[in-house]
Amino acid sequence: METETTPAQADVSELDLVRRCQAGQTDAFDQLVTRYRTRVFAMIYNMVHNEQDAWDLAQESFVKAWKSIGRFKGKSSFYTWIYRIVMNVTIDWLRKRQIKAGGAEFDDAIQLKEIDPASKTVPKADPLPHQRMEQKEVRDRIDHAISQLSPEHRAVILMKEIEEMQYHEIAETLGCSIGTVMSRLFYARKKLQNSLRDVYENV
């Protein structure tokens, strides 16, 4: 996985930085933040679709990471560990917002009814746009489609397709089984294929 590092930073091992953080050195934590801030922000942004919320949640995630860095044992990579924090913070936030909004934003039960697991590939009947969509329009379509997924399904599809994480890494990050990850991935893909087929087939 790529990280945001300069050549000088790359020389310092991640574990060494973590050890220094555990000794209370904030400058070491600053380096870790610099390495992962863009990816963490992008991941959260793709989950919540709002720059300010993504900024705040990324901040909260890093501060939480700092507070609990003493408990990091190095059994997994720091990246997986911090992603777990990021996902907990973001999914909690989405769940709370869902409760405030009356719980209507996403509903997995409805999704399952809508999806035929063995459905054939049939282009949507919706008319295609006459010209290529503007970038913003495409982005809006993607954001809308993703916003229809539950937080857990969003997390799985984004970690798999954008971060290119392995099943076991996703499972570790979300604290669930590999089977659950694969199952969520199946439904998330189906749902997005149904929602975005006309876009990705034509852009």
Next chain:
Amino acid sequence: MKTFEEKWTAWLDEKLSDKELAEFEASLPDLAAAQAEKRGARKLGAFLKEQLGAQILGNEEFFNHQIHERIARDKEDRHRSRSIRWTIPRLVWAGATALALFLVTTVVLMTQHQPGEQSEYLTQILNSRVDPAANPNATIYIFESKNDNKVTVLWTEGLQSLPADYAAK
């Protein structure tokens, strides 16, 4: 035993072994449609990666700076709460010590306290009273006047004699 969803996902991501692949593809009712579905899913993955993978974080240095500030604030808060945690037991101990000192002082003062000296005259009267041989019917009352609290009345009965230096004081 893997579910259909798990097998489908593994098939799509090409994570099945040769044996599993053969078994799974043989179980599909329409392999051609499934293959098309697979191509669509892969296209979707590439499309998402292309569209969502380039999110830029603005004000990167400010982002770090803000985290630093929050960490510093958190450290201060923790230090303050630790100070409070130390102050409360201290207050309890100080209170308990003050109370103990007060009790000890009170006990010491009370044990050292002696009642005011009794007048010689009263002593003589009481001695007369307590000698049944000399004054078998003696009765002595001492009370304060109800009308005037400043006057103490000494009422004697049955005394055979009064002390020689009797005087109204």
